[in-house]
Amino acid sequence: MHSTQATSQTTVSCIQVGLAERSYPIYIGRQLYQQLPDLLPNLPRQICIVTNATVAAHYLGAIRAQLPAEAQLLVHEIADGEHAKSLSTYGEVMDTLIHANFNRDCAILALGGGVVGDLAGLVAATYQRGVDFYQLPTTLLAQVDSSVGGKTAINHPGGKNLIGAFYQPKAVVISTDCLSTLEARDFACGLAEIVKYGIIYDGDFFTWLEDNHSQLAARDEQALAYAIRRSCEIKAEIVAQDEREQGLRALLNLGHTFGHAIEAEYYDSWRHGEAVAAGTVIAAHFMQQAGELHSTDVERIERLLSSFELPTLAPQLSETLWQQRMQRDKKVQAGRLRLVLPTRIGAAELRTVTDWPAVWAAICRVTESSQ
Ligand SMILES: NC(=O)c1ccc[n+]([C@@H]2O[C@H](COP(=O)([O-])OP(=O)(O)OC[C@H]3O[C@@H](n4cnc5c(N)ncnc54)[C@H](O)[C@@H]3O)[C@@H](O)[C@H]2O)c1
Ligand SMILES: O=C(O)C(=O)C[C@@H](O)[C@H](O)[C@H](O)COP(=O)(O)O
Numbered sequence: 001m002h003s004t005q006a007t008s009q010t011t012v013s014c015i016q017v018g019l020a021e022r023s024y025p026i027y028i029g030r031q032l033y034q035q036l037p038d039l040l041p042n043l044p045r046q047i048c049i050v051t052n053a054t055v056a057a058h059y060l061g062a063i064r065a066q067l068p069a070e071a072q073l074l075v076h077e078i079a080d081g082e083h084a085k086s087l088s089t090y091g092e093v094m095d096t097l098i099h100a101n102f103n104r105d106c107a108i109l110a111l112g113g114g115v116v117g118d119l120a121g122l123v124a125a126t127y128q129r130g131v132d133f134y135q136l137p138t139t140l141l142a143q144v145d146s147s148v149g150g151k152t153a154i155n156h157p158g159g160k161n162l163i164g165a166f167y168q169p170k171a172v173v174i175s176t177d178c179l180s181t182l183e184a185r186d187f188a189c190g191l192a193e194i195v196k197y198g199i200i201y202d203g204d205f206f207t208w209l210e211d212n213h214s215q216l217a218a219r220d221e222q223a224l225a226y227a228i229r230r231s232c233e234i235k236a237e238i239v240a241q242d243e244r245e246q247g248l249r250a251l252l253n254l255g256h257t258f259g260h261a262i263e264a265e266y267y268d269s270w271r272h273g274e275a276v277a278a279g280t281v282i283a284a285h286f287m288q289q290a291g292e293l294h295s296t297d298v299e300r301i302e303r304l305l306s307s308f309e310l311p312t313l314a315p316q317l318s319e320t321l322w323q324q325r326m327q328r329d330k331k332v333q334a335g336r337l338r339l340v341l342p343t344r345i346g347a348a349e350l351r352t353v354t355d356w357p358a359v360w361a362a363i364c365r366v367t368e369s370s371q
């Protein structure tokens, strides 16, 4: 469900994530941090903002100024980067809450990208068995993907997102003006997840992305607002039908079985969106090899990702490492790999894949040469 409403200051789009008693709004607009009292009128007395120093320097002041004067406010800054999605950081946030005597009626606000949101969400899901959680996503990736749908997680040295919970926020507030301060590489990571929605679900959206790639790359306000809104609509529709990934939701994992393997080996040099881009190309080549995806579709996927300066080749990794990492994917059932595979632009399927040599051949076709 999508509606538009005018608050005291600007126009705000609202998409509803329909999950019965756990339904919640996604508000999208500009300068929304200046409108928090209108958008989040029911914040409790105790509020903990989880963020990092990079994001806090830009946006914490505006938010602080909008919170009720009588609120007991805690700010916990985690380190910047994927390494912070860890058990030790999780424990530190818990220590902060416990030492400040935060009660079960407190709220956790995640102010940041996917790292902050995933970690803060897990804290919210588990502190005193669950407290209210609000997402204030500040990266493009978090605005189009990670802040919506309730997947929360931290990493383990053995793999990505291995410890987590499904826990929905009470609301998501997307203030699109935040994106002006985002570095180019992080901006491109968000575009990778946007391209994913076109491939798995909406071929017309993919064509729109092709037609508007230069406006998007230039962060044109109107193009970006549409891409964010359409991405959130698609994610909300999928999550409303399959909250806990029993089937349909797995499509949101296009490219991730490969991507998570790359990330877990190269946290310092590969970002999530980049690894997903390379993983998506591997999935496309696998289907082309099988004669189930037309070469023009593979070329369109590669061209669109490249136009956003995303990688379309995977780094070198031994066959054993690929297998070990991919076996830890959460879609594995009874020891068998299940991959999300595009059948055309606009549709994908979750399939059990037992033909490892075919998977390995696709990986090899899409791997950077050693020269
Ligand atoms: N829960 C989900 O459904 C879901 C979906 C997709 C990705 N993820 C997870 O999200 C993470 C990746 O998220 P990400 O790409 O946002 O990375 P990130 O959270 O590391 O943010 C990227 C960088 O941008 C900085 N930053 C954030 N907002 C900024 C702003 N407005 N201006 C300037 N700098 C800013 C951050 O400090 C960081 O350095 C991964 O851990 C991935 O697994 C989760
Ligand atoms: O919301 C989902 O479902 C997704 O799969 C979205 C992905 O973009 C995201 O990276 C997610 O965290 C991956 O989940 P995982 O279950 O593979 O850890």
Ligand SMILES: [Zn+2]
Residues within 6 Å of the ligand: 145, 193, 256, 272, 276
């Ligand atoms: Zn992802």
